[in-house]
Amino acid sequence: MLDTPTNRDTAVTLARAIATDDAFRAALADLIAFPTDSKSAEAPLHAYLAHVAQGFAAMGFETQGYTSEGRPFLVASRVEDATRPTVLGYAHGDTVPGMEGRWAEGRDPWTLTEDPATGRWYGRGIADNKGQMLVNMTALQAVLTARGSLGFNIHVLVEMGEEIGSPGLAKVCERLKDRLKADLLLASDGPRIDAGTPTIFLGARGGATFRLTLKRRNGGRHSGNFGGALKNPAMELAHALASIATPTGALRVPGWVPEGVPEAARAALAGLTPAGGEVDADWGAEGLTPAERIHAWNSAEILAFSAGDISQPVNAIPDEAQAVVQLRYVPGIDDTKLEQALRAHLDAQGHGDITITRQGAEFRASATPVDHPAARFAAASIARTHGADPVVLPSLGGSLPNDIFTEILGIPTVWVPHSYPGCSQHAPDEHLPRDLFADATGLMAGLYWDLGAASKKALLGS
Template sequence: MLDTSPRDTAVDLARNLAGDDAFRAALADLIAFPTDASDPDAPRHAYLAHVAQGFAAMGFEMQGFTSDGHPFLLVSRIEDTTRPTVLGYAHGDTVPGMAGRWADGRDPWVLGVAQDSGLWYGRGIADNKGQMLVNMTAMQAVIAARGSLGFNAHILIEMGEEIGSPGLRKVCEKLKSRLKADLLIASDGPRIDAATPTLFLGARGGASFRLQLRRRMGGRHSGNFGGALKNPALELAHALASITDARGALQVAGWVPESIPEAARRALTGLTPAGGEVDPEWGAPDLTPAERIHAWNSAEILAFSAGDIAQPVNAIPDMAEAVVQLRYVPGIADADLGAALRAHLDAHGHGDVTIAAQGPRFRASATPVDHPAVGFAVASLARTHGSAPVVLPSLGGSLPNDIFTEVLGIPTIWVPHSYPGCSQHAPDEHLPAAIFPEATGLMAGLYWDLGAASKAVLGVG
């Protein structure tokens, strides 16, 4: 009989825990809280109180507080101040449930199980309740197998990520000494695909702008005035078309990165992003689709409106408006993004178009691909899985990663447990049931290895 190492014991225990009925019941309990971030009456405090009970059973200490009107929970387990300290992060809020739009009459706040497909459904199962439970269960397994984590842990849980994380920056600024850590290990966002363990090291920034052009009050008959009166819809369409070229490559000075770091380019070599659902010839020339998503900038028109598309009339519209979003990597002067767009539109003869910021903004931030902690995490996941994980320099989307890198000054490593097709912001949010024990085992191995690692090996402290 082969001897089983203590690490293998912890990994096996984690997989078993995530595959049993208690895990399924715990996940159902989390989903049952309708924590829609846009609902002022959502049970945010009740959700955090429920989560706190689970961490208390694992020997964590609790601290709850409020910032900008939003509740937060900080759980901590300090075992030895000479050991590395790891900060975790999760969010318990979700997008709206979208009840009535789910297939087969599913309730978004009830864990649904499809036996034929092996998929589990529920609002928040992927974003982010299920991912938090994976990490929580992995820690439980390590503590049971070792008798301790072997490192110190803080985990910060917020309830407003889906509306821009209000108050999170203030929390980290106020509690900077309390949150002192050597690195962040957290889970959110998707893997490159459901079967491939993935790391990403930061997130592209996100900034949206509302463009508007009004020419008059009320429409004008398209026959009586057509060809002799400015049409704001046509004018704005030309303005929008100037933001990229015909293949989608950015044309706004100040919105285009200078280059891709060589280490990032190597990490993305041969990678097929977004489950392969890409148009290879779209976007910046001479870049692969993976480089365009994870190491470059992109602009998208999220909405464009003029007249009444449902019931058009024979009239030249009086105004047109659109929302444009920029996703951008570190190295861009993000304080000047609006000014850069203004200068671009003016230079192309669209000075009458007004520009206003739209919605929350996330700043771009990322840990270098060649940071020692990244190599450590890659080796740990490879040991557990049997092959190396994919490393993405940045998540294609946006997260409050900049708060951890800038305010707390720590490297960040994200290990996602979702996948691109999970429908996390749509009806039928789901995950494959098989991903839970597999991901929990990966995290148990990573936590076990952190408990045996020195700060020098991690390149911190």
């Protein structure tokens, strides 16, 4: 298998050049133009996958569509040699709502636009996840052009429901377990540690959301005539919420607190500044750095808290209070008992009247070890292209369906993100810096090239 510096450099240079070409921008604009809002019944999900399938077919991939739990899926495969390593790629084409009318300067979320002053490209899905998918497709094309083949086998699974919890993904992977058999998941989603630093993460924190409800009576009661003699559910729920964490944000719920940060994870996170630097160093678990708190620990957040009408408060004790609490958690927690742990904690604090219900999409925590051969291989490849070591994170701070790949398909997972913390993901004005596309595409071309010259032992260590 050819692996001379000249050939590898050719692939990397070509990838970067393609990513700065007008044709790349046009291809990205075409992807963004599909209003693939997960929550919209009219979203053209099938049409989007048909369009993506054409792009894979042009590179010699065989494509097949599937449906599971009412959601469409695409599998694109290029099998060159069964004795060579096989990679599983993953992407999602669905997005959060466009939030039309809330974008700056009247931007249309479904139209790719550029701010010449900042070099930013705007559009819904550009960061999450259409732009990242196009980066990887472009890098594959560059390797095919430079080498004449990939040198490895690849299946790419594209789903259209990640933003609503990936319905049907687990069933598709169970159903296609033999077809999707691979040595490694290599995919791109989420942000880098910052825009200029190549990053790898090896899994994702789990996410579980709970609605807490305390109803005391039907209708409010006059705050003067009844105040001091009737229980106030808003006050009670506020105390219950305050019991979940210390005044500085450290978790207090037994069963929600990890046993500790693994030494390998601690070493990987040493000296890192997470979340683009937007952190409060004195918030969260004591004795941990902000990077450890986000990428190797658990956190609970109050997403919403409601009682009465905040826009028009009246002199009345509210009859009901509600809050939504979300837990993000790392592997090692018994996630079958998260609700029971919260129930026991609230009961012990004297809040047994509060009702707990699970809400929204959930992801399980899972991660590949920091010292896994596949992680070391990917890090070395990116360092070779970039000229410096990438940041390696044990887990993404957010949540992804990583557990489906590690548990159902049984393969190690390596994620190479092409976004950055300030991209306004899930908000108006979602964007990416134009220059990030060329950098990311070059890194992926180098990684795909190296996979084409690697042995299965280099990826699996056995």
